[in-house]
Amino acid sequence: MSSPLRSLLKFQESGLLLVILALGLLLTVFSGTVRTPLFERTADGGRQRVFTVNAEGERTPAFVEKNKFLNAQNLAQLAKDTSFTAIMAVGMAVVIIAGGIDLSVGSIYALASVLGAMVMRHYGPEGLNSPALGITLGVATCLGTSLLCGLFNGGLIVALRVHPFIITLGAMAILRGIAFVVTKGQSVGGFPAGLRDFVRLETGDGLSFVPLAAMVLVTIAGWIFLSRLAAGRRVYAIGGNELAARFSGIRVERVKLGIYLLSGLTAGIAALLSLGYYGAATSGDGQGYELNVIAAAVVGGASLSGGRGSALGVVLGALIIQMISSGIVILGIDQNYSQIIIGTVVIAAVVLDNFNTWLAKKRLTAKAG
Amino acid sequence: MKKLLLTLAAGLTVGAALASAAPRIITIGVVAKSQGNPVFQAARVGAQDAAKELSAKHGLDIRIDWRTPNEEDAQKQAEAIEQLVLAGAEGLAVSCSDANKLTDAINRAVDNGVPVATFDSDAPASKRFVTYGIDDHSCGVQTMAELAKAMNGKGVVAILAGNPNAPNLQKRVQGVRDEAKKYPGITIRDTYYHKETPQDSAAKVEQVMQANPDITGWAMIGGWPLFTENALNWQPGTVQCVSVDALPAQLAYIRSGHVPVLLAQQCYEWGHRSVELLIEKIVEKKNPPAVKEISALIPVTKDTVDEFAKNWAKWLPR
16 A cells, blocks of 8 residues: 555544545535626725626626535635634534533623623723724623633633533523523624624635634644644643543643633634624524534544544534535535434444444454453 | 437427416515414415415516424524525515514515515614504503403403513503503503413413402403413403403303404404515505505404304414
């Protein structure tokens, strides 16, 4: 076997990449084409429709035929839709690898969103109209809130020695409750335009790349942390065997505190992107996202019993789930079946993962024997 | 060989003729608030019926692409709008869970040449060309007026209000409160929010009644608890209740005497009328006379309940 192929097959996430390629191929072949309006850039940087003039002198809008799946706009949309879940999934991967769970990420997302939004509205066009200060304080509030929430989770888990499932389940309700109380159930909008302009920054073809860039940066940071830093190796050690890790001198409590801080922070980053992209926040945001994030982590190879997983894997897991979800729209499949399909994929991923682990163990036993 | 080529050419000609005779396909994307709410399922049926009727009328093949989140989630709705535009939908009908969050997505759809109609819950600052639904403040006013009539202008009223983030529900609550001011004998105890599922809302009514046994009237600005069978645990007439919506399960409460009046939203029409307006815009290039098209609430009482119930044979998902 040639060396690049061998290294590809050894690559931890090669299976996920193959699934993504296969899904992409299927969607490209079966999606058909779509007629989309043609646009051009104006002198002032805006976009305008392109018109053609027919024989009778009538102006008619020009269209272009594209593959429904394999076109730049759709791929950018796919990346954007994936980014919110994927960024949170990187934080969740670290928690899951350490043998923990964080059910409060959806609520952290909501609370960080609404508090950041309230600060930005205060300094927005309908408030003090101080955009630079508003955005700076809003970003700080959003990320600071998410870190505080992570500290709250980690602190309680370490101090009370209660299972993270219980603590983060409680935090899920408390944090969403706070979000509701502070907003009184109202949607919070009216920010300075700067954040929106930045997050929705587009290339010439109208592609938003900031959410994608944020996802890539968070993934790289997660990958470096987990695979290149001693702190990351400690996370695997705790997830693999907490007692052994403790006896080997790892300060388990400190690591646990750190992982919930990271999980909170990634929820805050996703909330910040969402604030910029959608321009508003409510206390109802992010409901059920914890399950999407956990599903992405599981599909991406993170083991719920701890000790296994990677940042890149969970991002690819999030991408697979989003590809299926978008594929259902592109192929025009009745939406009622989407949950069944996604649920089946999650179970299939776990079964395959278990089979893979069993196979690896069998090979090791055979080698040892 | 010549014969084969001739046959092939003839086949291709027939194929091309058939292809050119195939009706134009128009896909309308419909994004409602939540899958689990029966009023939106009626809207779905309405949209599908309108698609069938208008396909026959205009010689088109109109298809409905229904993309509604399982639970209310404005971000998921925005994503659905963006995906539908990319998938080639020529028009969109949207019921907005959060107007602020959906305004940008609607505007981008319109900028991409896809007209958007809103129904039930509007995004007033967006570029949608029309909105269809009730006037929410008037709905609250009408609910309270009917309740005050049933309570003879005195008593303690609780407001049941569903999702606290929904702007249309907030306007209805305000309408109830504004109308209640006209009745000095009536006091509003509070507004009670809940997850918009029949079980959660029925449990909320039960909890509130346990804690506030002096409540003598319920203004339900959505009919969620009445989708269950035993939501109102009191003797008919002891506590009055007026509710918005008149779904099949709710009609039983009229018959039992627990509810004197239901105010039916025309939820089937949300889908039906939205598709009509979109097709007029896309095919006939016609804009509606006004951006706001108000649909009336239909009062359903003991006298009219059987007649009204017949509508549901048509409106329920088939």
